[in-house]
Amino acid sequence: MSQGLYTKQEIASQPEVWAQTIQKFMSQQKHFETQLETLLTRPAILTGCGSTYYLSMYVASLLQKVGGVNWVSPASELYFSAKEMLPPDYTLITTSRSGTTTETLWEMQAYRETFGKSAQIISITCVPETPMVENSDLVFLSEFGQETSVVQTRSFTSMAIMAQIMAAFTAKDQAWLKRLQDLPQFLERVFTETDALSESLGNDLSIDRIFFLGNGPYYGIASEAALKMKEMTRSWTEVYHTLEFRHGPMSVVTPNALVVGFISDFAAEAELKVLSDMKKLGAHTLIICDQASTFDLTGIDHVVEIKSGLNDWERAILYLPFLQKMAFHRALAKGLNPDEPVNLSQVVTLT
Numbered sequence: 001m002s003q004g005l006y007t008k009q010e011i012a013s014q015p016e017v018w019a020q021t022i023q024k025f026m027s028q029q030k031h032f033e034t035q036l037e038t039l040l041t042r043p044a045i046l047t048g049c050g051s052t053y054y055l056s057m058y059v060a061s062l063l064q065k066v067g068g069v070n071w072v073s074p075a076s077e078l079y080f081s082a083k084e085m086l087p088p089d090y091t092l093i094t095t096s097r098s099g100t101t102t103e104t105l106w107e108m109q110a111y112r113e114t115f116g117k118s119a120q121i122i123s124i125t126c127v128p129e130t131p132m133v134e135n136s137d138l139v140f141l142s143e144f145g146q147e148t149s150v151v152q153t154r155s156f157t158s159m160a161i162m163a164q165i166m167a168a169f170t171a172k173d174q175a176w177l178k179r180l181q182d183l184p185q186f187l188e189r190v191f192t193e194t195d196a197l198s199e200s201l202g203n204d205l206s207i208d209r210i211f212f213l214g215n216g217p218y219y220g221i222a223s224e225a226a227l228k229m230k231e232m233t234r235s236w237t238e239v240y241h242t243l244e245f246r247h248g249p250m251s252v253v254t255p256n257a258l259v260v261g262f263i264s265d266f267a268a269e270a271e272l273k274v275l276s277d278m279k280k281l282g283a284h285t286l287i288i289c290d291q292a293s294t295f296d297l298t299g300i301d302h303v304v305e306i307k308s309g310l311n312d313w314e315r316a317i318l319y320l321p322f323l324q325k326m327a328f329h330r331a332l333a334k335g336l337n338p339d340e341p342v343n344l345s346q347v348v349t350l351t
């Protein structure tokens with residue numbers, strides 16, 4: 001039986017899952033807009049674990065875009081070491097594919113006990129009737145993102161789509177809600193146009209270390225890409241804010257390194273310069289961007305164009321599926337089974 005059947009299918013199903021998720025929420029816009037009216041009237045703390053900690057970073061950037069003040073912390077950090085430093089009043093926004101991860105539930109309960117009647121928990125998840133859902137005041141749920149695989153792929157991106165919807169509902173931004181309906185077809189095209197490249201890069205086992213570089217809304221997505229590559233392929237991966245890479249980490253760049261740049265509109269020239277500098281150190285370089293036609297591509301080996309015309313916050317999630325596919329192919333090339341990543345389980349439950 002060929003390896004990774006579940007993961008392959010779950011990655012491929014993302015355009016359809018995104019469309020189903022979007023359609024589900026468009027029919028409930030009034031309900032959610034009412035529930036979200038006070039979301040920006042106080043600060044928010046966003047939390048999750050592993051993939052959903054990185055997703056929380058992306059959700060935070062979306063809410064900042066619409067005027068929210070917030071910060072992000074892994075659930076364990078929030079639970080154990082932030083108790084004394086927390087502000088007197090905030091909304092807790094939790095993300096979890098399963099809704100059963102121990103540290104996330106610990107934090108939700110501690111927050112509820114601390115803030116009593118003023119507590120407000122908003123959760124983003126893929127499974128109904130879980131302890132997380134039971135302990136939330138408002139739930140963004142997409143069952144379409146549920147997976148058999150351990151590693152998060154369509155669950156992560158469907159939750160990211162729900163986060164965009166949440167931010168657009170909060171801002172009552174009808175134009176944004178219209179634009180995000182095009183995300184599924186943009187992803188279909190990315191898959192069609194870049195399948196061969198994701199496979200050839202995935203099969204290149206001369207690459208022994210992979211660095212993911214991104215700014216703003218891309219940093220959380222780049223962090224998830226690094227985790228996906230690590231979980232599926234047991235490879236050496238690191239993630240940095242793009243220009244931070246020069247401040248030390250580039251010391252480990254060799255001709256066996258691949259540096260992946262998530263190129264933004266707001267810092268494209270500076271980001272491309274980092275990639276071209278890494279090429280001079282011998283690295284392979286790959287950029288994911290919206291349109292490359294105006295770029296100086298000196299030192300860029302591979303280019304993935306999304307061609308969405310969307311802004312950085314709206315298109316960031318479109319950068320991830322290509323890298324999920326690359327990780328899938330790399331796992332197979334290394335004789336690993338993406339459906340059964342070594343040492344990992346779908347949910348971390350602590351006793």
Ligand code: F1P
Binds near residue numbers: 050052097101347
């Ligand atoms: C969180 C998590 C994942 C990780 C692995 C184990 O799960 O740590 O981030 O990649 O799948 O579980 P959840 O809280 O999002 O269900």
